Amino acid sequence: MADLSVRIGALTLRNPFMSASGCFGYGVEYADAIDLASLGAVVVKGLFLEPREGHAPPRIVETPAGMINAIGLQGIGVRRFVAEKMPELRRLGATVIVNVCGTTIDEYCEVSRVLADTEGVAAIELNISCPNIKEGGIQFGCSLAGTHDVVSAVRRVTTLPLFPKLTPNVTDVASFARAAEEAGADAVSLVNTFLAMAIDVETRTPMLSNVMGGLSGPAIRPIAVRMVWECRQAVKLPIIGIGGITSARDALEFFIAGATAVQVGTANFVDPFIWAGLTAGVDAYLDRHGLPRVADLVGQLQIPRKAHV
């Protein structure tokens, strides 16, 4: 049995597998089926200060090896989350990371303050990358100055580990990782979904009520791996790799590219019991390669020197 624990800043996780935000409800939905404490961390659905209704259905459409979603961040608001969901998550021994949303910098700060005062919140993932809401979110995540401003403002209101979640819908994701690092982030999560669209050609109407949405699932994995690799070379921060992971093999790609931990989103919809197989698969790989710790694998991409012709 290899050591699967990983450190992300001050936070130590028992293994590198977390649920991806928005793909695991508030965690409690899965408590009857799996042991939430067996996950590295439970990253819960994005939360604003107030409850939100989200977009009208249809909210998802399936695409080859993936799906496009425009949920629109429906949620119960941070205060109800703290009052109604946190006691259960604490009781179950889950390591809880909260995905924080905002339409203004003040809102990001206010939500983070509420969480900083809440027992059992292990870290904050700053959602500056949701493609599905009009104001806030991605508007910060698509501007270097915006990214810097949100991260440094939240940094001032909490000592909780802070993980900005980056959007892939930019030309150079590494420069955004650098902006986050300079602003005091403890790690970066990447990637959120790719802005996408699907059309019903018979009716010539969009498949989603919101017209556009975010693409996730195996279809995006190679691009996400590339972005983790690019960021690995740009920053010293730990990277939490996300995008299309369905197996231990997929996760290993992210570790080798430079991710310290990973999140699994869409694949959990297909297989809510995916977690045990992920840890077992990585453990078997480490044994086979004579590596005592998963941390030893991070960023170990070997690029063969070009052969002379």
Add this chain to the structure above:
Amino acid sequence: MIRGAAYTVGLMPVDVLAEVVANTPLAPDYNVLTLAAPAIAKHAAPGQFVMIRTAAGLDPLLRRPFSIFEHVRDADGRLVGISILNKRAGAGTARLYAARPGDRLAVLGPLGRPFVPVHPPAEAWMVAGGVGLAPFASVASALADLGTSMTLFYGARSARDLYYESLFTGLGTRLVLTTEDGSRGEPGRVTGPLARELAARPADRPLTIYACGPTPMMRAVARLGDTAGCPVYVSLEPVMGCGMGGCYSCVVPIRHDDAGGTHLVRSCVDGPVFAAATLDWDQLGSGH
């Protein structure tokens, strides 16, 4: 069929790799798949559903929701599996239409809130439109166990789209059939005879209505039940991503106050069975 079973709802769902025991074609686009899944059958209550992977690979990626149709027993009466009623509509359901005995499918369940069968002296009327028949085999079976008198109003496009009549008559169900083309039963929609019988029935006899089918049909049934003063329960079938409450894609509007305020709730965990009076039928649109 479940006989005198006490349902335990809310138990943890299981994911089983179920063997396809039989694939019974019903019509060019409909079939019944019998699946060896005793662990699911044992805990499945009427109106609950399963999520089925239609391909082992990545395309289609997501599971598809199906009402549990029958509880299947072997010759000795042991629960051995479930069946589902499938309509070939897209890539996933086309695969299930073509499934062969011996194939294995990942089946997750049982999931969702069930229909609660009423006891005598209350009477039960089931209203099914097309493939909306799916939840009613297990509802009828549970009602038969309770000795509740029941009627099935069953409408389809034409005679060849009406299935499993003998299953229901065998359980003592009175059948009222309608077809849109008039090839069998009364011509027109199933809500025609329903409205007539509601108007004619003695007002002092308690009645509960269960409905499943196209949204316009369920909306009409909800209205008729409301006018007649009897509770209506519907089973909704929105597009679902996960079936476990994780993704928030299968939301439906419920009224949360008397001032016309509505709120979107997940059909997978708060439904798929809802009291019709709690739903906002004006907002429940074509997306469902």
